[in-house]
Amino acid sequence: MARALFLVASLLVLGNVLFIHASFAPSLIVDMAKIVMDNYCSPEKLVGMQEAIEAASSNTEVLNIPDAESLANVLSSGVQTTVSDPRLMVSYEPNYVPVVPPKMPPLPPEQLVAVLQTSIKLDILEGNIGYLRIDHILGEEVAEKVGTLLLEVVWNKILPTSALIFDLRYTSSGDISGIPYIVSYFTEAEPQIHIDSVYDRPLNTTTKLLSMSTLLGDRYSITKPLIILTSKNTKGIAEDVAYCLQNLKRATIVGEKTAGGSVKIDKIKVAETDFYITVPTAKSINPITGSTWEVVGVTPDVEVNAEDALATAIKIVSLRTQVPAIIEGSATLIAENYAFEDIGADVAEKLKGLLADGKYSMVVSKDNLEVKLSADLKTLSGDKSLKTTSNTPALPPMNYSPEMYIELIKVSFHTDIFENNIGYLRFDMFGDFEEVKAIAQIIVEHVWNKVVNSDAMIIDLRNNLGGPTTAIAGFCSYFFDADKQIVLDKLYDRPSGTITELRTLPDLTGTRYGSKKSLIILTSGATAGAAEEFVYIMKKLGRAMIVGETTAGTSHPAKTFRVGETDIFLSIPTVHSDTAAGPAWEGAGIAPHIPVSADAALETAKGIFNKHFAGQK
Numbered sequence: 001m002a003r004a005l006f007l008v009a010s011l012l013v014l015g016n017v018l019f020i021h022a023s024f025a026p027s028l029i030v031d032m033a034k035i036v037m038d039n040y041c042s043p044e045k046l047v048g049m050q051e052a053i054e055a056a057s058s059n060t061e062v063l064n065i066p067d068a069e070s071l072a073n074v075l076s077s078g079v080q081t082t083v084s085d086p087r088l089m090v091s092y093e094p095n096y097v098p099v100v101p102p103k104m105p106p107l108p109p110e111q112l113v114a115v116l117q118t119s120i121k122l123d124i125l126e127g128n129i130g131y132l133r134i135d136h137i138l139g140e141e142v143a144e145k146v147g148t149l150l151l152e153v154v155w156n157k158i159l160p161t162s163a164l165i166f167d168l169r170y171t172s173s174g175d176i177s178g179i180p181y182i183v184s185y186f187t188e189a190e191p192q193i194h195i196d197s198v199y200d201r202p203l204n205t206t207t208k209l210l211s212m213s214t215l216l217g218d219r220y221s222i223t224k225p226l227i228i229l230t231s232k233n234t235k236g237i238a239e240d241v242a243y244c245l246q247n248l249k250r251a252t253i254v255g256e257k258t259a260g261g262s263v264k265i266d267k268i269k270v271a272e273t274d275f276y277i278t279v280p281t282a283k284s285i286n287p288i289t290g291s292t293w294e295v296v297g298v299t300p301d302v303e304v305n306a307e308d309a310l311a312t313a314i315k316i317v318s319l320r321t322q323v324p325a326i327i328e329g330s331a332t333l334i335a336e337n338y339a340f341e342d343i344g345a346d347v348a349e350k351l352k353g354l355l356a357d358g359k360y361s362m363v364v365s366k367d368n369l370e371v372k373l374s375a376d377l378k379t380l381s382g383d384k385s386l387k388t389t390s391n392t393p394a395l396p397p398m399n400y401s402p403e404m405y406i407e408l409i410k411v412s413f414h415t416d417i418f419e420n421n422i423g424y425l426r427f428d429m430f431g432d433f434e435e436v437k438a439i440a441q442i443i444v445e446h447v448w449n450k451v452v453n454s455d456a457m458i459i460d461l462r463n464n465l466g467g468p469t470t471a472i473a474g475f476c477s478y479f480f481d482a483d484k485q486i487v488l489d490k491l492y493d494r495p496s497g498t499i500t501e502l503r504t505l506p507d508l509t510g511t512r513y514g515s516k517k518s519l520i521i522l523t524s525g526a527t528a529g530a531a532e533e534f535v536y537i538m539k540k541l542g543r544a545m546i547v548g549e550t551t552a553g554t555s556h557p558a559k560t561f562r563v564g565e566t567d568i569f570l571s572i573p574t575v576h577s578d579t580a581a582g583p584a585w586e587g588a589g590i591a592p593h594i595p596v597s598a599d600a601a602l603e604t605a606k607g608i609f610n611k612h613f614a615g616q617k
Contacts, residue, residue, distance in 0.1 A: 093274060121167075180210060
């Protein structure tokens with residue numbers, strides 16, 4: 001009520017303060033407000049309007065204004081602000097003639113064809129893409145009258161196309177009955193779909209718009225791509241068509257946000273004056289979203305300038321024609337190369353099932369496709385390493401000077417000696433064997449020699465994200481004796497079908513730590529990849545105690561595969577650890593001997609060693 005009272009009172013005050021030359025009776029505002037109250041499509045926004053009208057009707061003030069058009073502008077501003085709806089407009093039109101929708105005259109077929117050809121633009125673009133532009137949406141009654149010709153001149157030429165671009169950038173008028181008529185050509189005959197509800201305020205009725213079971217001619221299919229182009233000039237019924245098809249997941253909207261019009265606008269004369277008020281008298285309520293496109297407009301799936309919409313749509317259609325081959329090619333690569341054969345086969349079949357179910361029919365860009373494919377692969381496999389990837393070439397090795405290597409190593413490794421001569425070694429990434437081998441002597445001198453003479457050691461891998469596994473055997477070897485070669489793990493390579501034994505190395509740079517001194521490895525949920533392989537080996541062979549959190553459960557480093565001749569690439573783990581004695585660490589992680597939070601792991605490990613050494617004294 002407060003807002004409505006504010007509307008009437010503010011308009012009266014504005015009139016008295018601003019204008020002093022002419023006058024209009026307050027009943028003008030009362031009549032205008034009553035029209036709004038009786039006809040506006042959202043009555044819930046008019047709470048208190050009746051009380052406001054009564055208050056205004058008892059006001060004997062005279063509105064002093066210089067002219068009627070100025071008053072109309074003031075009234076428009078007031079009512080729009082109060083109701084928060086720019087569609088409400090007051091105008092002064094002494095020569096207004098109501099617009100009567102033109103009826104289609106009885107024309108001979110050849111003239112009807114000419115009329116249709118001038119009002120509807122049709123083209124078949126390269127790649128068998130249909131293009132259809134309609135600037136006025138016909139009602140069902142008119143469409144039925146010219147239906148046979150519409151089929152012959154337009155629709156039968158569209159049907160054979162592989163995709164359709166439906167241009168509504170210039171469509172600002174239409175008939176409500178045309179909504180189900182158009183939508184139905186892009187949906188199945190059965191079951192009928194509740195596509196929209198239209199509430200008519202003057203009649204106080206709600207009409208459910210349903211898809212049509214019977215149509216003249218064939219439907220376009222529910223699988224072929226449908227792109228709708230929009231602009232800020234797309235208005236009214238065209239907005240409803242776009243919104244319905246968008247929320248049915250049948251069309252992709254490309255272009256600008258639409259005007260935010262109405263399914264029905266009426267211009268109503270205010271009493272016996274020459275003032276008129278334009279009122280949205282009906283509103284659309286979408287059954288899927290429970291909301292409306294009116295006032296706010298339809299937001300495109302791909303927002304671009306209207307003039308760029310057609311070119312963008314063509315790119316989207318071109319991408320979608322490649323999608324089946326991309327998904328099927330991805331499925332084949334995974335089935336043939338994923339480390340675990342049964343999982344790879346299952347993922348491949350389910351991926352093809354998603355394609356068949358239309359889950360990839362709405363992709364709008366290469367990035368969008370890659371994100372969706374990665375998410376699906378992770379969900380289907382439970383492996384975050386199975387994903388799309390970029391094909392960024394590896395950087396060439398850097399030619400560092402010895403001094404530069406020393407500084408790099410100081411940053412990459414952290415060492416310390418704690419109480420009771422407990423060594424501490426932290427590094428957050430494993431390096432490639434050939435690279436590490438080249439600088440092994442520098443690492444020994446500036447890192448390893450600082451901890452090798454400790455009586456026990458803590459290796460901190462809580463922040464180690466992995467890296468190549470080629471240096472694992474060498475690193476493990478420092479914690480075993482030289483007199484016996486030990487099989488650390490057996491690695492199965494899926495593409496080649498071969499098994500490689502990972503063994504300790506007989507020759508190392510620097511001094512071994514040996515197998516007798518105690519070792520604790522710290523882990524967290526971030527410990528991944530090569531770091532997990534190291535933890536797995538050391539735990540399996542009983543060489544170290546694991547303290548912290550269960551590791552990430554990732555995989556051996558993945559290989560990159562190109563999908564066919566496209567520029568889509570997959571990261572596929574192809575190697576897994578020996579599973580003869582049961583599951584390894586891939587996909588599950590490695591549970592610690594002593595589970596504690598990652599933050600508490602170091603102090604826990606130090607406490608274990610300090611207690612151990614205290615017992616020896």
